[in-house]
Amino acid sequence: MSNCDLCVVRNRAICASLDAKELSALNTVGRTRNVVAGESLIWEGEDSVLVANVIEGVLKLSTNTEDGREQIVGVVYPSDFIGRPFGGTTGHGVTALTDAKVCVFSRRDFDAFAREHPALEHKLLERTLGELDRTRRWMLLLGRKSAGEKMASFLVEMVERMDNTAGCAIRFEQPNRRHVTLPFSRQQIADVLGLTIETVSRQFTRLKNEGIVDLPSRREVVILDLDALVAEAG
Template identity: 60%
Template sequence: MTDCSSCVVRNRAICASLDADELLLLGKMGRRQRVKAGHTLLWEGDDAPVVANVLDGVLKLVVATADGREQIVGVVFPSDFIGRPFGKTSPYSVTAMTDAEVCIFNRNSFDTFASSHPDLQQKLLRRTLDELDRARHWMMLLGRKSASEKVASFLLEMSERLSGQGCDAGTLDKGFELPFGRQQIADILGLTIETTSRQLTKMRAQGVLDLPSRREVVINDRAAMVVMAG
C-alpha cells in the first residue's frame, strides 16, 4: 500500500479530488514502482492490466508499424495519468525516457473505484479532454508543418511544459534540459534524426538558440521561434 497523503503529486494528479478517507482506500489499491530509463511498462496490443499515475520522470507513448517505424503519440510528465481505463487493450506502448516512478493500480479495481467516485471520474474526463486537444493540435503539426516549423513548435511546447515542472511554475525559462535524445525528438515530430539535427544546427547558426550540451537548449529569440513555428 501507498501513503498518498505525502505523495509528491497529491495536489496535481487526479487524486486531488478525493478526501482523506477515499485517499486511504485508493492508497490500499496502489503501489509505487520504479521504472528504469528505457524500460517498457505497457506493450502495444497487450491486454493492459494496469493504470498508473506518474510520480517522477518522463515516459513516452509509442505506436509502431509492423516494419519497425515508430511514432511517439504522447509524452507524460509527473502527475499525468497513464493507461486505458474501461477494459481495452493498450493501443500504444508506454516506455520510460528517464528513470521514473509511477503509482500503479490494478485496472479492474481502479475502474470500480472510479465508477463510484464521480469527482475522480470528472478529473479524469477533464484530463482526457485536455490530452485529446493536445493530440489534435499535434496532428496539425504532423500533417501540415515543415521540418523547421516542427522543430520550432516542439521546442516552444517543451519549454512550456518543462517550465511548469519546477517550483517557479508560470515563468518561461530561456534554457531547459530535454529529457530525450535526437532520435526521440525525431519520433515525436515524424522526422528522421538527421533532419532534426540539421534543423537544430540551422537555428543555432541563425542565433535563435544555443545548444550548450546534447540535451540542453537555450532559446535566445523566442519571438523569432514563434514565427518559425508557423
C-alpha cells in the first residue's frame, strides 16, 4: 500500500523512473514530512544525512559568509530533488520559504537504493545536469548584470518555473500577464540577486511606475507586461 500512487509529483520527480514494485520498495525507506515556512531541513556544513523530493511548497538553498552575508544559491519547487547523495557535506542550508511538504530519505538508504537502480540514478543525473546549467546561467546574472536586469531576470525565471509547476501560487491571466503570490520576502529577493533590500524595493517601485508590474500587497506581484520584463532581463 504505497501512498506514492496519490503523489502529485509522481510523474515529474525522479521517482518517475521506477515501476510499481520498485516504488513501493523505495517507499518503505522514505516518509513524507511537513515543513513550516522558515523551518530548515538541512544546515550548511553538516554531514549529509538526508535527501528529499519536494512535493509541495518552495524552499531556498543558501550559504553565508562567516560575517553573516547571505547568498541564496538555489530555489526549489515541487518535483525538485534536494540534498547531497553520495557522501560529502552539504555546502548550503535548505530552508522552507513557504509551508512545504517533502518526501525524505536517509541519505544512506537512498544511496544504497540508487546504486541498485540505474534508472533512478539516470534521472537524478539528468536533473543535476539541468540544475547545473541553471546555476551557471545565474552566475552571469550575479557577475555581470545591473540591478534592473537582475530584477527582471528574477521575475521572469520565477514565472517560468511556476508556470511549469501545478499548484503554485500563480494565475495565468493572459500570455503577457501573470498574478503571482511571492514566496519571497524583499530580503530574500535581495539574497537571491546579490543586492540590498533597498535596491530591490526601489526597482519594484520603478517597475510599477513604468507600468510593467502592479503591487497590490507586499507578497503579490501582478506582471502587466511580461514581454517588457523579458526584454529588460538582458
